[in-house]
Amino acid sequence: MSKNRRKLKVHERARSDQFTAAARNWGATEPTTAVFTLEFADSGTGRCCWCDCPDTPDSPHYQPGYQCGGCPRDAMYVLHAMHGSPHQQDYPVCAEHRDNMATNVARVTKAEHGCVPRAVISVPVLDADSSI
Numbered sequence: 001m002s003k004n005r006r007k008l009k010v011h012e013r014a015r016s017d018q019f020t021a022a023a024r025n026w027g028a029t030e031p032t033t034a035v036f037t038l039e040f041a042d043s044g045t046g047r048c049c050w051c052d053c054p055d056t057p058d059s060p061h062y063q064p065g066y067q068c069g070g071c072p073r074d075a076m077y078v079l080h081a082m083h084g085s086p087h088q089q090d091y092p093v094c095a096e097h098r099d100n101m102a103t104n105v106a107r108v109t110k111a112e113h114g115c116v117p118r119a120v121i122s123v124p125v126l127d128a129d130s131s132i
Helices: 010-029 100-115
Strands: 032-042 076-084 088-094 116-122
Touching: 010 032, 010 088, 032 100, 076 100, 088 100
Parallel strands: 032 116
Antiparallel strands: 032 076, 076 088
């Protein structure tokens, strides 16, 4: 994680929490709707969870004992996938894999849960004069 990134201010964290709660409520009221939010990861969130292994039946993930190395970068964002209450899954992701992760999670959510992906919403938490 970039060491020059500042922590969110208290009111920015509150704004993020309120926005995420509103998105979660939207997803919970319509069980066939999937809502995704994207926000900056807290410092120390960990590594990006993206994997470049092929998503096919012959993927090495199906081999006994296989351990994927995954992406070595630190997570810069967290993608929250909400589809019905209380289902929420969080995916820490680096800047390079952000769009791939959002697309892939939406596809899998639709296939596995029958939910219609509505939007990936970036959480507007920073003050207008702030930068990362």
